[in-house]
Amino acid sequence: MSPGPTGKPSDLIHAPETPSGMQTVKTLAIDTSTRQSSLALFQGDQLLATDWLDTTVPTTQVITPTLKRLVDEVGWKPAELQLVVVAQGPGSFTGLRIGVMTAKTIAYVAGATTLGVNTLQAIATRCNEPVSSLHVIMDAQRNQFFHSHFERNEYGKYIPQAETRIVDQEAFYASLIAGESVTGPGLHNKHAMVPEGVRVLDENYWASTAEAVGRVGIADFLAGKSDDFWSLNPKYYRKSAAEEKLEADAS
Structure with a gap:
């Protein structure tokens, strides 16, 4: 190993x-x-x-x-x-x-x-929980994230809702809605900024x-x-x- x-x-x-x-x-x-x-x-x-x-x-x-x-x-x-x-x-x-x-x-x-x-x-695919709306973020430096938003279809597959893009970190957190979920390595040392009501998935599946x-x-x-x-x-x-x-x- x-x-x-x-x-x-x-x-x-x-x-x-x-x-x-x-x-x-x-x-x-x-x-x-x-x-x-x-x-x-x-x-x-x-x-x-x-x-x-x-x-x-x-x-x-x-x-x-x-x-x-x-x-x-x-x-x-x-x-x-x-x-x-x-x-x-x-x-x-x-x-x-x-x-x-x-x-x-x-x-x-x-x-x-x-x-x-x-x-x-690939990171979205690691989510085994019945999450309907999933945001995936990765650190893009300069206080920004690489971001994709996925919706779970009837077969359990996460479908991207838009092209991967770069977003400012503060604007991303402000855009989250209660009931949504977020995952990805961009959460390291920053998951405390996630608004109340937004679910942070298990850290073991962020990468x-x-x-x-x-x-x-x-x-x-x-x-x-x-x-x-x-x-x-x-x-x-x-x-x-x-x-x-x-x-x-x-x-």
Whole structure:
């Protein structure tokens, strides 16, 4: 077990019944959207192996050895992978670049399909409670959040109500309505600001995991979605501070 949160990065997420053609598909899921990164392997919709990456070692140095170990655990070869799912953003700029580049490299070698997943959608998927209106937030720095709002449908799936966007923290808290729920790593050290009547979900489920990324990606793949290998890139949802400075200097 690599250093990280207690236990495996695994969730009791309900997965829909898998068509017979999907039951043998070998999938790698990658989540490097935050400092606490993880990998997961699925066959069909069945989770076979998952683990956190060692946070004491740079991600670029630990991700390949961890993948090799997990693949060995399940008796596969990397070339047998058929689908590679990756957290595409929002998240750490560096982490997202590493994750997407790793996904593309592995997919190229294996001839696998690639698919990017919204990080906030993955976090919403970790909610196993019957919450009808769910807000997911992630720290975007500068007193802002990356934010997505989801509504739970009749099948228990959380459907995004709008594109992921950046919101000011104070404005976000002021917009919450009693009866709604909120989750996500943006709550760290800030959940006391949540208004009365708004439910804060269990802290153990605030972060994204490779299993959650894989669950979303596999469902999307079953729905006929995939991403063009050459155009798959991180989605940062904002320009870097360096890019904003260059634009300001040029204006």
